[in-house]
Amino acid sequence: MQIYPIKPGFTAGEPFEIAVQPGSRFSIAIYRQGHDENLTSVGGVAVQAGGAVTAELKHGKYVFQSPGRMTPVRFDEDWGWPTITIKPNTASLETGAYVVIAYEVGGKGEPLTELGRRAATHKPIFAGPPDSDSTALVIARPRKPSADIAYIVPINTYHAYNSIGGGCYYGDPIHRTKPATRVSLRRPGGGLGAQLGEPNDPYDSRSPRQQFTHWDAKFIRWLKAEGIACDFYTDHDLHRGTDLKLANYRCMLSVGHHEYWTTEMRERVAGFIAQGGNLAVFSGNTCFRPVDFGDAPIEGDLKIMNRLAEKWPDHDESNLIGLSYGYGGGKYGEWKRLRGGWIRREREAIGFTVRQANHWVFAGTGLREGQTFGAEDRLVGYEVDGVPPVANGFVTLADTVKLTGWDVGGAGAMGVFKPDANGSPEQGEVFNGGTTDWARVLMNTSAQSHVVVDQITRNVVRRFIGLPPLVIERHDTLLDQIVNNESEIASAMLAQ
The missing domain is CATH 2.60.40 (Immunoglobulin-like)
Structure with a gap:
């Protein structure tokens, strides 16, 4: 039922x-x-x-x-x-x-x-x-703030892809529904139990995309294993700003596929960073599309969500988080009903190539300048965000080759960012991992780049909440094997 x-x-x-x-x-x-x-x-x-x-x-x-x-x-x-x-x-x-x-x-x-x-x-x-x-x-x-981190669960995004009742923001080829611009928040499927038109993830078939188990559950498990406390909220709490006061926290976490934001959400996060808060984004396609809740008052019940446009003007969410999906890319597969549904779901073996190996984000990873990680694990995609063509102050720590043949066809990146170049010295910082698939690799101990992704995550989270660095010692040659194998893949990609 x-x-x-x-x-x-x-x-x-x-x-x-x-x-x-x-x-x-x-x-x-x-x-x-x-x-x-x-x-x-x-x-x-x-x-x-x-x-x-x-x-x-x-x-x-x-x-x-x-x-x-x-x-x-x-x-x-x-x-x-x-x-x-x-x-x-x-x-x-x-x-x-x-x-x-x-x-x-x-x-x-x-x-x-x-x-x-x-x-x-x-x-x-x-x-x-x-x-x-x-x-x-x-x-x-x-009941009252009890940790340094506010973790935001993206209920908006879960409903945006949920076609239960005959529709959502996207065409659902499996259930033959057409795209719409208005969805109900009072129906099944807001994080679990959705009807989806998505292809199965070829790299994690146990749980469907656009569901809590596929994205957030993995990162929550990592936080608990690390002994890092979080206070949990929904993006509706972020929109209202009543139950959630970001000023009580040192860091906000955005994970998985945090795509649909209201103007109020953006303004609250911008103010948080300006006042010294840090934003850790382990998500892709983040803040890409604008929504509102109709005429619902801030403290009222939220029943309906409206998609206002395909994107924010000029992909200006990059002014807040440094990157935009509008400059990156995605790869989903092809729908062929007569051939059994979704086909060609796999992605090329593309990873992130290190551009600033000495940065604190990479401390303890053993990565070297020009080396690539994450390719064999498909860390890049299924959606990945990129740097605007006009410099905005984003510091690129690693990037991808051009995503030829992908949606958008830009290039992915990860790095750090301060939204206001002329702002107060006390303003906080943004880390943006730029990919939807970060949590998947983070919690896959069989992934070749797991130890690298794990250490980067630890570096970011601990720094953003004021904990001392902690490097997990590796007593084997696994890390060197990772970076050498990934570099060979990157060289082969560039030679094509």
């Missing part, structure tokens, strides 16, 4: 509402994204029926019954499903990413699916299809 949150974010310890599929008999489980790839069951949470939803205790577990029956609802309307209320009744519930699971049960409360049987016995669950179709992503804000 399908569910969705009335609001994707809530304050840790306070109740939140979940809308549930009509005409369903079900039970609820709550899980959390932690150190492991699988989600971990959370206890100490009470679920209450609301409105026309009824509840009955069956063998020690509550069984809920939602009224009515399923009827078609458009992608650009509030689905208006009946709701239940979830109340974390434990003071130990922390800020983080949580997953609500609804599983159908029989007349005695017995789970009817394998997902339900695992959830009912509190076993770990991987939030990928088909299990993710019965889940909803909710982000717990801190």
Whole structure:
């Protein structure tokens, strides 16, 4: 069965509402994204029926019954499903990413699916299809600021690609829907359980793109393994600026595919950097397209999201983050229905070539000037951002060859940036990794460039929150093998 949150974010310890599929008999489980790839069951949470939803205790577990029956609802309307209320009744519930699971049960409360049987016995669950179709992503804000990092989960982007109800901002060739400019935020699929027209990622087939498990979950696992605390928010919190006060943090994190921003989001981040905050971007196609929420007041409910244009004027998001997808490129594959759908999904082996090996970003990596990393792992793409043709002060630390045959056809880059060249000495700094696939390689210990990506990430995050450098010692020749192999690939690419 399908569910969705009335609001994707809530304050840790306070109740939140979940809308549930009509005409369903079900039970609820709550899980959390932690150190492991699988989600971990959370206890100490009470679920209450609301409105026309009824509840009955069956063998020690509550069984809920939602009224009515399923009827078609458009992608650009509030689905208006009946709701239940979830109340974390434990003071130990922390800020983080949580997953609500609804599983159908029989007349005695017995789970009817394998997902339900695992959830009912509190076993770990991987939030990928088909299990993710019965889940909803909710982000717990801190009761009060408790860390140096504000991690922003991009709910806007997740809904932009979600064609449940017959449409989204993109044509969905699999489900035969056409592009639109208005989508509902009150429907399933805002981070988990989406309907997608995307090709399967040939380099990570376990989870689909445009979903929490594919992007954010990986980076959250890295942060927890490093022992680095974060406070979690949604981009709706960033838009409002009420529950989230960026001035309370030293660093904001943007990960994966943080594409859709409002003007308010941009202005708050610009002000944060101007006042000394740092922005770490481990995302690609970042801040590329403008949206708004119609006439919803800043502190009101956000129900509808409108795409305002194909891009910001002159790709001017590069004035904030240094790079733009408009100067980079992407490679997705080709849609051929008669040939079985998406084909040619693979990308060329293109990596980043180091231009300033002595920079602090590369400390402890062993990389040398002119060497290339990430090629065999396809670290570059499926979308990658590039430097504007007119110098804007971005310091290119590594870049790619020209992305011939890719969408846009520019070149990718990564580096550091200060948005205001004449600004106060106290202004913060931006690191921009420029690629959607950073988190994938970061958490793939089999990737040849994993140790390099891991160390760069550690360098950036620790510096931006004021921690001393930490270099993980490598007691083998793996790193030299990486850079030598990648350099051979780069030379071959240039010779073609």
